[in-house]
Amino acid sequence: MNFLIINFFLISILLLTTFYIFKTTSLISVVALTGIFTLVCAAIYVNLDAVDVAFTEAAVGSGISTILMVMAVAKLPEGKKNELLNLFPSILLSVSIVIVLLLIITNLPLLGDPNAPIHLHVTPEYIKESKSIFHIPNVVTNILASYRGFDTLGETIVIFTAGLGVIVLLTSNTLNRKTKFKKKVKK
Amino acid sequence: MGYLIHYSTIFFLFLGCFFILSGSVGLIKLPDVFSRIHAAGLIDTLGTGFIILSLIIHSGFSLLSLKLLLIPLFILFTSPISGHAISLFAHESGYKPKAKLKR
């Protein structure tokens, strides 16, 4: 019950921020509101017990995509605004996607249903064997780091890039370097 | 002893929640950007501190409580930097605070 209430609250915040992302015209506030959107998305994943997805969502969404969007906005010509010239095609596209997704949802198994197809095939073996083979208590870590090692390597590279973003942002300032260079030239 | 742990958990948890609530009320109520930074600082320091303290008391001493202790430690380093950066850039981009300079 509590689980459902929390989910409902988070999704209503998500809808609220989406509405205002659609409505605002200044690009920097769109970037800022997208930051809230990603944070709430990751919180929903935490609530659904998908811890690793939440990790990746927070790292990629809040770490990399914010930086990329900020850089893109900085490169735009001045005075550019979030203009919506023709609304009709985008509304048509999103409404059709929503209809397709709603049709798919009715065919999905219930959340946490033990007889769902994914819980019958490999998962029991993972839960039984992984601890005795790898001696690490966390099953998700076992699956990610050893059964699907190569897959995770790619994800880890993404997270590593987020770390590099931290270093690039926090240590050297390219703008300062340029102005210093100009001063030297003037002298 | 068990009662003491239970009630102190409740006390510190709601103290932290009270500070977070008053910080967010301050975000709405206060008049300009420079004053609102104080409210955000209230959320960052006192709200986080008391909530983490209550969770540490609840969980007892273990590796988990050390992990919890890392949260206020990181806040101690990151919160003043972001607060200072916001106020500095707001000042540089030409927003003047409502207060006048006192000699």
Place this chain on the structure above:
Amino acid sequence: MPKNNPDSPKTISIIVYFILLFALWFVLSGYLKTLLLFFGLISVIFVLWMSVRSKSLNYDAFPLKLLIKLPIYWIWLIKEIIKSGLTTTKIIWKGNYTPQLLKVKASQKNDTGKANYANAITLTPGTVTIEINKDTFLVHALSKELAEDLQSGEMDKLIKGLHK
């Protein structure tokens, strides 16, 4: 750019960084198996090597004297944060804010001390350092008592003693 200070030799601060990073790794993972500890050691050494190579380490940050005095300072800082936080909460709920701008003199000599003082001012709720000139800070305070509290110079003196 981090400068090399003769007072704090490079090797000692690298050792301190190593201990801190390894402690962080251990707290976050919590494994005691030899193999995993070895992996942790390798990753810590790799990170240290990378940051020495990219020159993003600050060798000035850990003089040994400061590390000993730091816990006492933190306890004092927490007391100060709680005190000014209560004042700020009272101001927010009552609504009688009288914002103040004031200039504060910093008597610390080195950059680390000044940064520490500015951070301490910003960390206590109710006062924010806006601008830092050479040794005067432009501070925004939420009310008169908070401003007077800062101008009495207690915090300045204590942090000056910390960095001696």
Place this chain on the structure above:
Amino acid sequence: MIFFLALTILGLSILFCIYRAVKGPTPFDRILSISSIGTIMALGIAIHGFAFNRPDFVDIALMYILLNFLGTIAILKFYKMKGKKKV
């Protein structure tokens, strides 16, 4: 049960912060409220872990706080690149 009550209070304060993020006259108000939302959300995740008896969630709360700081500095850097201009 206390944890759920605390989560409700945190949700209420998140709503207040979103009001400021949406309305805020200056962009700095928006950045400020986003950093506070990040902090409150991280605390909420920590409390949520204790409420559902899964205290391992503290790791995510830790990472949230670090990434929140990173996002704040990233958006502010944009202003340094643009110089003195109101967007």
